[in-house]
Amino acid sequence: MTLTTTEISSPGMTLNMGPQHPSTHGVLRLVVELDGEVIHSCRPVIGYLHRGLEKMMEARPYRQNVPFTDRLDYLASLNCNLAMAQAIERIGNVTVPERAQYIRVLLCELNRIASHLVFLGTFATDLGATTVFLYSFREREKVLDLLEAMTGARLTYNWIRAGGVAADLPEGFAEGVRAFLEEFRVALDENDRLLTGNRIFRARCEGVGVIPREMAIAYGASGPVARGSGIPYDIRRVAPYDVYDRMEFDVPVFSEGDCLARYCVRIEEMRQSARIILQCLRELPEGETTTKLPKIFKPPPGEAYSRTESPRGEFSVYLVSDGSPNPVRVHIRTPSFVHLGLLPALLPGVKVADVIAILGSLDTVLGEVDR
Amino acid sequence: MSIQTTAPNRASQAGQWAAGILITVLLVAIVSALPLLPWQKLEPVTRFFGEHPLLNALIKAVLVATVIALQCLFLIWLERKFAGWMQARLGPMHVGWKGTLQTLADALKLLTKEDVIPAQADRALFALAPYLVFVASMLTFMVLPFSLTWVGYDYNLGALFALSISTVGALGILAAGWGANNKYSLLGGVRAVAQLLSYEIPMILVVLSVVTLADTLSLTRIVQQQAGLWNIAAYPLLLIPGFLIYFACALAEVNRAPFDLPEAESELVSGFHTEYSGMRFAIFFLAEFANNFFTAGFAVVLFFGGWQGPILPPVVWFTIKTLLLIILMMWVRWTLPRLRIDQMMGFCWKLLVPLALALFCATAVYLVR
Numbered sequence: 209m210t211l212t213t214t215e216i217s218s219p220g221m222t223l224n225m226g227p228q229h230p231s232t233h234g235v236l237r238l239v240v241e242l243d244g245e246v247i248h249s250c251r252p253v254i255g256y257l258h259r260g261l262e263k264m265m266e267a268r269p270y271r272q273n274v275p276f277t278d279r280l281d282y283l284a285s286l287n288c289n290l291a292m293a294q295a296i297e298r299i300g301n302v303t304v305p306e307r308a309q310y311i312r313v314l315l316c317e318l319n320r321i322a323s324h325l326v327f328l329g330t331f332a333t334d335l336g337a338t339t340v341f342l343y344s345f346r347e348r349e350k351v352l353d354l355l356e357a358m359t360g361a362r363l364t365y366n367w368i369r370a371g372g373v374a375a376d377l378p379e380g381f382a383e384g385v386r387a388f389l390e391e392f393r394v395a396l397d398e399n400d401r402l403l404t405g406n407r408i409f410r411a412r413c414e415g416v417g418v419i420p421r422e423m424a425i426a427y428g429a430s431g432p433v434a435r436g437s438g439i440p441y442d443i444r445r446v447a448p449y450d451v452y453d454r455m456e457f458d459v460p461v462f463s464e465g466d467c468l469a470r471y472c473v474r475i476e477e478m479r480q481s482a483r484i485i486l487q488c489l490r491e492l493p494e495g496e497t498t499t500k501l502p503k504i505f506k507p508p509p510g511e512a513y514s515r516t517e518s519p520r521g522e523f524s525v526y527l528v529s530d531g532s533p534n535p536v537r538v539h540i541r542t543p544s545f546v547h548l549g550l551l552p553a554l555l556p557g558v559k560v561a562d563v564i565a566i567l568g569s570l571d572t573v574l575g576e577v578d579r
Numbered sequence: 580m581s582i583q584t585t586a587p588n589r590a591s592q593a594g595q596w597a598a599g600i601l602i603t604v605l606l607v608a609i610v611s612a613l614p615l616l617p618w619q620k621l622e623p624v625t626r627f628f629g630e631h632p633l634l635n636a637l638i639k640a641v642l643v644a645t646v647i648a649l650q651c652l653f654l655i656w657l658e659r660k661f662a663g664w665m666q667a668r669l670g671p672m673h674v675g676w677k678g679t680l681q682t683l684a685d686a687l688k689l690l691t692k693e694d695v696i697p698a699q700a701d702r703a704l705f706a707l708a709p710y711l712v713f714v715a716s717m718l719t720f721m722v723l724p725f726s727l728t729w730v731g732y733d734y735n736l737g738a739l740f741a742l743s744i745s746t747v748g749a750l751g752i753l754a755a756g757w758g759a760n761n762k763y764s765l766l767g768g769v770r771a772v773a774q775l776l777s778y779e780i781p782m783i784l785v786v787l788s789v790v791t792l793a794d795t796l797s798l799t800r801i802v803q804q805q806a807g808l809w810n811i812a813a814y815p816l817l818l819i820p821g822f823l824i825y826f827a828c829a830l831a832e833v834n835r836a837p838f839d840l841p842e843a844e845s846e847l848v849s850g851f852h853t854e855y856s857g858m859r860f861a862i863f864f865l866a867e868f869a870n871n872f873f874t875a876g877f878a879v880v881l882f883f884g885g886w887q888g889p890i891l892p893p894v895v896w897f898t899i900k901t902l903l904l905i906i907l908m909m910w911v912r913w914t915l916p917r918l919r920i921d922q923m924m925g926f927c928w929k930l931l932v933p934l935a936l937a938l939f940c941a942t943a944v945y946l947v948r
Contacts, residue, residue, distance in 0.1 A: 223762050229848065245766070245920050336836055336917025342666035402914070408837050409916045560766065561846050561919045 220248055223560075227256050231334050231564045234574030236548075240555070240563065247563060250555040252548055257578035265538040270296045270505055270527075271370050273538065277525075278364035280542060280576040284323040286315045286355075287518040288576075289368035291540075294449060295525040296370035299512035300505060305496040308372035309450040314488040315358070315367065316516075317481040318385070321392070322351040323519035324474045324481075327571045331471065332403055334568040335412050340403050347395045350388045357381065370505075372498030382489050389482050396478060404475065413468035417554050417566035420465055427553070428546045431521025432477065433570060436470035438463030443517035454491070455484050467569035474571070477519075506533055520544050520571055542576035595664070598677055607895050614892065639732070643720050651868040655682040657902075658868075658909055665913045692857035697760060700854065704758030709855065709862040711751030716869040718744045723876050724799045726886040726893035737798035738790055741877065742783055745832070748870065749775040752841070752851050755863070759854035767850025770920060771841035774831055777927045778838075782828035784935035785821045788942040789881045792817070802885030809884035817942055822882045824935050829874040829908070831927070833867065836912040840920055875904035 226237035235256035241248035261280070265273045273296075277288035290312055297304060304312075325348040332340035352362045357378050359367040367374050403409050419429065424437035434441050442459040444452040460476035462469035509531045515524045521543025528537040547570045554566055628635045656671065656679060663670025671678025696705055722737040724730040734740055749772050756768015792814060793801045801810075811818045831838035842850030852863045879885055879900040886893030888900075918926065 221762060223766075231846065245770075332916065336839065337915065338662075339666050339913050342668060346667055403916075406916065408918055411922055412916060412919060559919055559921065561840075561917070564846050 225563070226253075231567070233330060233567070233572065236567075236572070236574055236577070238551070238563070238567075240560075242560070245559050245561075247555045247558050247560065250552050250563070252551050254545075254548065254574070254577050257574050259579065261579045262538045262540060266535055269533045270300075270507070270535060271501065273535070274369055275364075275366045277540075278366050280540065280579065281323075281518055281520060281523070281544070281573045282363055282575045283326050283573055284316075284319045284519045285363065286319040286365050286368055287323075287516060287523060289366060290316055290450075291514050291516040291518070291523050291525045293368050293370045294514035294516065295512050295527045296505075296507075298514055299510060299527050299529050300370075300501070300507035302371050302499055302501060304372050304450075304499060306451070306493050307376075307495040308497045308499075310488050310492045311373050311377060311497060312368055313450050313452060313455070314385075314485055314492075315355070315365075315373070317484045317488070318351055318355060319365075320481045320519045321478050322348050322355070324478050325351070327474055327519075327568075328399065328471075331565075331568040331571075332409075334564045335409060337403060337406075337409065340399065343395065343399065343402070347392055350391065354381070354384050354388060357384065369498065371501050372496070374498070376497045382492075385485060385489060389485065392478075392482060396475065399475075404472075410468060412561075412565055413471060413569075414464075414466055416467045416558070416562050417569060418465045419550060419554065421463075423550075423553070424465070427550050429521070429550065430546070431517065431519070431543050432470050432473040433521060433543075433547050433550075435459065435461045436473045437465040443515050443522055447515055449514070449516060451488075452484075455487055457481075457484050467565050470569045470571075474519075504533055506531060518543060520573065520576070521547065523576075540576075540579060542579065544570075544572035544574070545577045545579075548572055548577055595677070607891060610895050610898075611892050639721075640717075644717060647717060647720055647865065647869045647872075650872050651865050652682045652686070654868045654872065654905065655685075655864070657906075661906065661909045662913050665910070686861060689857055689861040694857040694859060695854075697854050699760045701758040701760065704754045705854075706859075708751045708755035708758055709859045709866070711754060712748045713751075713862045713866040713869075715744055715746075715748035715751065716866045716873060718747075719873045719877075720869065722798055723873060724802060724880065724885060725897050727799060727803070729894055730799060733797070733799050735795075735797045735800075738786055738796045738801070738881075741798070741873070742779070742786060745870070745873070746775070746779055748866070755855070756851040759851075761854050763847045763849070763853045764851050767841045767847045767853070770847075771834065771851055773920075774834075774838060774840060774923060777924060778828045778831035778931070781824055781927065781931035781935035782832065784932075784939045785825045785828070786881060788817065788821055788935075788939050791939075791942055791946060798880050798885075802880055802887065805884040805887055809882065809887070811882040814945075817938065817945065818882055820934070821938055822878065824931055824938065825878055825881070826907075827926075827931060829878060830911060831923070833871045833874055833908070835871070835908055837915040837918050838923060839912075839917055840923060871905060871908065872901065875908065876901045878904055 221242045223240050223242050224237065225240060227235040237253040237256065239251045239253060241250075259279070261276050265276055274289055274292050277292045278285040280288045296302070325344045329341035329344035329348075332344070355365060356362050358381060359365040359374070419433065419437045421438050424434050424439055429437065430441065438461060440459055440461045443449070445459055457480040460473050460480065462472050507529045509529055511526070511528045513524060513526045515522060517523070522541065523543060524541040526539040526541070527535050530536045550570065551567065555563055558566065628638060659681070660670040660678070671681035674680045674684045696702060719741045721732045722730065722734050722741050724733070752771040752775070753768050756764045756771065789801070789810060790796055792810070793804050795801060805813070811822055834841050842852065847853070852860060855863060876897070879897060883900050886897040888896035
């Protein structure tokens with residue numbers, strides 16, 4: 209009698225995470241092949257939020273394209289406004305008044321804080337610490353109140369226009385911002401005690417989803433993802449726009465490349481944003497807040513490219529003009545789309561729980577992935 | 580234009596404290612007044628039930644089920660309120676005074692909802708699973724002594740019975756995970772069973788230590804022996820670490836953070852009860868909170884002198900101690916993030932099991948010394 213061995217093969221399981229899933233942060237769909245709890249492969253499926261914004265922009269005059277950018281990265285729409293406004297100004301050789309530049313920087317940094325607070329809350333919730341979510345949204349609420357007092361909107365501000373900003377700061381804004389920053393500093397320290405030092409949190413983040421320096425460069429990572437992998441690359445530093453060259457701030461860089469590094473970069477960035485905001489308030493000059501563009505704005509034929517540092521990374525707008533009132537081609541380079549490309553390379557071999565942690569640490573916004 | 584700055588309203592928090600104290604005092608007063616009622620007038624009735632043991636058992640079962648349902652209603656409200664207080668918000672406020680009737684409203688809503696069974700589900704397993712889980716947690720309540728007389732069934736192997744019956748719940752969870760034919764449910768079910776069975780081991784070892792110290796498996800006798808000094812104070816070197824191990828296991832047994840992997844919302848949508856709706860879902864919830872109460876009550880029996888305490892009636896003492904432990908569990912739940920599955924299993928097998936074994940050996944050495 210011979211003994212035969214039978215190979216027990218498990219075909220694995222295909223799990224369809226999303227587009228309706230509590231942790232995909234929007235309408236992202238991940239098709240993951242599972243072997244028990246371990247990820248075998250992952251395929252992100254995008255396009256559920258595709259609106260054809262780039263094409264729509266070609267059918268509108270330049271200035272009417274700014275509101276579209278609100279719908280890209282809806283957590284930091286002022287930063288998106290800025291990129292588009294800058295591109296229009298470059299293609300039409302428009303100079304922006306100094307006061308407007310300061311206000312732009314001020315608003316963008318406020319919005320960066322709001323956006324990073326959403327990251328903090330959702331990332332913590334993804335890891336199961338639900339209370340942090342409420343605490344960070346409480347702080348974000350204050351930023352939104354300030355921005356609402358400024359712009360009248362809470363999410364899609366459409367306040368940074370080609371040529372400057374829509375209007376000057378409202379009365380009492382500076383005091384409101386200062387009061388908020390004072391509370392915010394305390395809240396950040398509180399968060400450090402509640403979450404950053406927590407052993408379980410560190411165990412869930414340390415060494416998870418490591419993006420080595422070379423990989424980050426190869427995949428075109430930017431923003432906190434690149435800076436979490438030890439690349440000191442910040443557009444505000446390497447190609448300063450507006451008045452960032454006058455601002456004193458540090459660019460936090462962590463070399464570990466794991467989820468914790470990316471988390472720490474963002475936490476530190478919020479502190480630096482607070483520094484920048486205070487400088488803006490201190491140095492804010494008097495003057496005009498907008499340069500009037502002609503009623504029918506026809507830039508000379510040519511092209512323009514504007515790069516900005518959005519909370520998620522390098523956010524750029526490319527415009528081509530043929531001398532007509534509408535752009536011939538608009539291209540938007542969004543960091544979330546690029547970072548999503550890292551997922552299939554990062555996920556194989558990790559556990560299901562880590563998928564959520566890694567996705568959360570990349571901090572993608574589907575609005576700008578799908579455009 | 581004015582800048583709106585939000586400041587938390589301190590006055591309402593003071594109100595909440597006052598309300599909480601008021602409710603507690605009222606409840607204590609009601610329970611304390613119970614023995615003053617003219618119970619002797621019921622004597623013919625009790626004699627009648629004494630002559631019909633089957634009827635007697637039925638009545639007791641109904642009573643236990645009622646107690647479970649009531650404490651569940653209260654605990655869910657407390658959990659939501661407590662979460663609210665921890666998270667700088669109010670929690671339920673609309674139904675009833677301070678939202679006290681919110682759970683009742685939710686339960687009624689669940690009762691009226693359609694009982695959806697997925698087309699591809701294993702219907703028998705799917706339908707049976709919640710009751711399996713519920714019956715297991717209900718049976719554990721039968722032996723939990725609220726006081727010397729307030730105990731469903733004073734079994735002389737109570738500790739063993741409770742531990743073995745509570746394991747049956749894992750079967751129901753597995754059935755739910757498998758029967759729903761949903762991948763998230765399956766993952767949740769697998770996680771739950773791995774977790775429940777693993778954490779059962781250090782838990783049993785700790786309970787075994789207490790049982791060897793008390794030299795009895797009867798829960799009422801264990802409590803009676805603590806009349807002078809609570810176990811945790813009588814053997815602090817053995818039972819303080821013992822309680823900590825038990826507490827960690829208890830968190831895992833009731834699927835609470837940091838061990839809430841089986842129903843990890845951010846990963847598995849809702850784990851093994853993803854597909855459940857209506858009353859079946861409510862029964863899962865009921866069982867979860869019943870389990871919660873039981874593990875806390877069991878700890879009170881083993882370590883904190885059960886119903887022993889001055890002045891107040893025993894039932895009140897038992898409830899107060901158990902509630903304090905449950906609040907501790909809630910505190911942990913709303914503070915900590917969740918572990919990953921390998922970390923969770925590693926924590927059990929590499930840390931808790933050796934520690935619990937060492938504790939058991941130390942207990943044995945202490946006894947034969």
